Amino acid sequence: MLRANADFYRAFAARDMALMDSVWAESAPVACIHPGWAPLTERTAVLESWQRILANPDQPPLECLQPRAFVHGETAFVLCYEKVGGDLLVATNLFLRERGRWRLAHHQSGPVAEIPAPPGPGARLH
């Protein structure tokens, strides 16, 4: 399941618009909230925004950190951090299963203060 999420970030890193297109859902509704932007809806508008981002020579690389998948039947969401230039973001990627394949239906990314340190050997989770 995290492979579909990795494909999304691989498309970004490689500026591969064909891969980016194939990542997004075909039959499910599609939407996207870039950091600070109003939501984009409709597949065409979402893909156009990614085309502009990937074509922008000033776009810094984006690193996906600590992706965690939460799966419930044919629906899954991945939470991860995104390091973009000097900025740190936190993202939700919502995937739906279409004909046996996980496709991205919605992405929201927004600023986060920091990535919390993982619990150390003496830490208590509960």
Add this chain to the structure above:
Amino acid sequence: MLRANADFYRAFAARDMALMDSVWAESAPVACIHPGWAPLTERTAVLESWQRILANPDQPPLECLQPRAFVHGETAFVLCYEKVGGDLLVATNLFLRERGRWRLAHHQSGPVAEIPAPPGPGARLH
């Protein structure tokens, strides 16, 4: 479907922790990204965060604006704006259907610059 979303904001407005508890999913995974925070996962941690927020006397009221629902089978996400004091946020609320009832599985809210004006009479959508 938007009724479940309205219940979430009604629980917030009324500081009604019992309603807030009933809004969130029981069997699906639960997560929440408050603005600027790292993701909270596990139902208990998410509900505890809402308890602290609702119990905080300095918490300004929150207004949900322009909710739009995107439904795909037993999965739906609502995109809306949130006006909190002087801040404007944009949110994703992910709902999954549990025993015939829409329950909230994930919420992410983050800053947005402005709410775009709706298209005027002479505006073109395409």
